[in-house]
Amino acid sequence: MRIGELAKRTNTPHRLLRYYEEQGLILAERGPNGYRRYNENDVDRVIQIRGLLDAGLPTRIIKQILPCLNKPRNIFFKDATPEMLATLRFERDRMTERIRCLTKNRDAIGEYLSTVEKCRAPEPTS
């Protein structure tokens, strides 16, 4: 598929797809006319990228962790340098901390909401 379709299916502006490519997060083949060609996998990949960006990870880190993820477990074992592994552990722990923080605050919001609802319920609106 071409960039327009990918943009629609991932709900992502063209501009950002090109940006992600520039940052090395996705790579697109080119048709003879110079147009980018994407495949089905790219849809999930872009969605994943956007999710991680939204969760506060910078492209630099996403680029490092993406190759180690959701792959048919074949590659990426030779070039796993100690520094790389350390980075991965560090980011994994950082993500755990983010999850902890988000969960705590989300639950607090939920609790607040249900409290409010309880206060409102006995008093019918009309």
Next chain:
Amino acid sequence: MRIGELAKRTNTPHRLLRYYEEQGLILAERGPNGYRRYNENDVDRVIQIRGLLDAGLPTRIIKQILPCLNKPRNIFFKDATPEMLATLRFERDRMTERIRCLTKNRDAIGEYLSTVEKCRAPEPTS
């Protein structure tokens, strides 16, 4: 305490504490000399703010949800407008989505790491 101590205890540059104040996330009393005075609660509050920022929430949203959180459940029930409640639900769901994404990717990193470790273990380094 003054800004320096808060900065040290929250591991946050002065600049940002002033920025958070400017954005309405914290509010500091002022001593007669104009110096900001903080209390113990502000330590946790700043840490919480930083956690949320790191998890991708903008100050604008943090400002909205903070008053509904970790409070002695007393206030903030009259001014809970329907729009406000809708915002809260929306952000809560967004946070849930972030948690889902982070968890999935963190676990994938963990899996990768343990796979690598398993490959390395049987082969002593020396």
Next chain:
DNA sequence: CTTGACTCTCACATCGGTGTGAGGGTTGAG
């Protein structure tokens, strides 16, 4: 052939969070 929808590259703009420094007041220890 023409037109409109799509694509390309390039470049400048914006926005939020953060860094940095200038210029100046306050305060406590020596």
Next chain:
DNA sequence: CTCAACCCTCACACCGATGTGAGAGTCAAG
């Protein structure tokens, strides 16, 4: 008194993610 270590405000700079638009090529439908 003086000096160091704080604090203040203000303002400009940076960086990463994103918006926007100009200028030009491609291509299918009419």
